[in-house]
Amino acid sequence: MATSDPVYLRVVEDIRRQITDGSLPPGAPIPSRAQLTRKYQVGETAARHALRVLAAEGLIIGRVGSGHYVRERPDLTPLHRWRYLDHPAPFAADLQAQGRRVTWDWHSEPTEADPDISRRLRVKESTPLTKTFYVYRGDGRPLQLATSYEPMELATHTEERRSLVARMYAHGIKITEIVESVHTRVPRPAESDALDLAAGVHVLHVERTHWAGDRPVETSDIVIPGDRFRVTYSMPV
Amino acid sequence: MATSDPVYLRVVEDIRRQITDGSLPPGAPIPSRAQLTRKYQVGETAARHALRVLAAEGLIIGRVGSGHYVRERPDLTPLHRWRYLDHPAPFAADLQAQGRRVTWDWHSEPTEADPDISRRLRVKESTPLTKTFYVYRGDGRPLQLATSYEPMELATHTEERRSLVARMYAHGIKITEIVESVHTRVPRPAESDALDLAAGVHVLHVERTHWAGDRPVETSDIVIPGDRFRVTYSMPV
DNA sequence: ATCGCAAAGTTGGGGCTCCAGCATCCATCG
DNA sequence: CGATGGATGCTGGAGCCCCAACTTTGCGAT
Known part of the structure; x- marks a missing residue:
């Protein structure tokens, strides 16, 4: 000016x-x-x-x-890479920064055919996928759920505490882009249970897909309780 | 590596x-x-x-x-300044970028004493505040509500289509930080009406405060319908 | 002992240059 | 006519330099 x-x-x-x-x-x-x-x-x-x-x-x-x-689509988070590399769930790093003790555990299993997921990963419905289910806890209380889907041949070593990006890199696949879509919705019964939700509380639903070039290699659904979800951030002007 | x-x-x-x-x-x-x-x-x-x-x-x-x-608190949005300067509501710029025609209108009025708002602005309850109510529409449909509170003497010219930052600057006040806190909740009846919400749909609630140094100069509540709110963004890794 | 001031250190803006690697385009050769 | 190869232009990494404005620190004088 x-x-x-x-x-x-x-x-x-x-x-x-x-x-x-x-x-x-x-x-x-x-x-x-x-x-x-x-x-x-x-x-x-x-x-x-x-x-x-x-x-x-x-x-x-x-x-x-x-x-x-x-750019076709403005990129909202170009410089926050680091907070996504070690956690399949967003905000976990932020919660840690706020001093809360964040822990998580997960288990993987093969998944039956799911047209919606196959479409998101652009694979045939017959392609075997591995489904990994994560539960994040902050100070013991459930904070987030994440369900991740990867083609089975890529999903080796999910038992290791390694980030997706690092695991893919070991396969010679370089993640080049992450696309997220966010909205809120009514929780499913299983989600209410797992998150210990009070009646009537809604959830934030994040649909995230990791791309390697023009090929999606992982997609996940992240569910965050609306009442427990509170992110505070600041920006210098 | x-x-x-x-x-x-x-x-x-x-x-x-x-x-x-x-x-x-x-x-x-x-x-x-x-x-x-x-x-x-x-x-x-x-x-x-x-x-x-x-x-x-x-x-x-x-x-x-x-x-x-x-930094004490990691800063989530250092480089997205521009998208906040011209809109009191987040995502409006993103919606525009997605090709949707975003319009908004607003009206200001003096507000009666509200302990909660006074606390957020760190002023005495007797301090007169101006309340400005915004409705954002995308292609005609209501998309967001925002209620902004400013000390009355600073709130001149709210009728102008100028950003808050620019208005404050004219008062010699330089906004140095924006702090936002986000969670979801049940909409109030007036909000359901204004946003034309279906029954059972929740809202995203953003509490935003503009700071000049260590002094809050404006605070607003932004309400975004959970069903209509869908932000997609990508990030290069 | 305290105050004031100067020196030293630090950021942020700006300039100039060189080079590797990649893309694009056009001309030349088979 | 089509394929190959080279010239040209572009980005991104890197180096070195200068300067203004600001903070911190420590010294010296009162």
Whole structure:
């Protein structure tokens, strides 16, 4: 706003405006470093920094050798990778940070054919899947349920306390993207039991799928009680 | 992991590990650029980049002239600033990005004494507050409700389509932090009406407070229907 | 013993440069 | 006519440098 604002911010704000108001639609290419340098009369450092900030915000994506492009779907959590790597359930890391003792246990079993899950993993219904059921507890009380489905040949070593990402990596599969969809709903009876839910309490349902390139390799349903679920976070402006 | 990994990542991962395993507790100072350069035998660029990444992740905070420190509360949304500046309600920007036409209207009125709100704003119960009620619609259908409370003398110009942050800035108040707490609950009758909720549907309740330094200057309750609320986001790993 | 001030350290903005690796495109060769 | 190969342009990593603004610290003077 003021003239003393860092110059890279001018670039960031101008491009951001163009993206949010639609003049740069999804998929549109962003000017390259060299072009930005000329267009906004800034140094290369500022141009690079602007692109890096926009990429970190999830608004654009850089493709090596090609250029930067407006993302199809804005990416809400580009920089929170670390809190997802060691836990199949979100918020567990946050709860730990809040000083609560989080523990979890799980067991795996083969799963019968489930059209919905097969569709999510884009495999034939006959493909054998491994279903792993997790219960998360905070200070002893059940906090979250997670049900994870993986193709059976990939699901080795689920008994180990290793993250999915690390396990897949051992198979030569590199997880490149996680897609989550969140909504709330009425709990199923089994869920009410497992979570020790009071009558009438709803749950947050997170449907998460791990992708390796354009192939889904794991999908899970995470169920979080609405009354016990309370996340507090802050952001510096 | 591989030796070909960028060197700054080695620094990031080592510091991150120390923070998550507790050897660097909240408030602890992170070595400075110069110290990191020596300690990890990397260039200054790599050291700076590592600190920038950790700061962007919300794990550490940099204080000019002083140093970087482990944050007390990990910051979940450092880089999503932009999506909060123009909307008092979260997800509105995301819905727009999904191609839905989001509109909203609002009206302000003075509010009677409310101990709970006064407590949240840390003002005496006698302090006059302005209450602004927002309704967000996506393609005509009600999507979210928001009720915002501000001290009356700050709440001028709420009739303008300006963001809270910009309005406060005009008062010389710089919003430095936003704290949100999220849980789900049963909707109140008025909310069911306004949101056109089917029976039995629960809502997401977001309690948001804008802080200027250590002083809360606005607080709002945001209500989101559980059935209509569906956010999908992706993250590159 | 306390106050004030200067020096040293630190962040954040900005600049310039080099290079590896990848993508794209076009021209040339079979 | 089609396939191959090279030139060109782009990103991302990395190095080194300079400077303004701010904090912290310690010294020296009162």
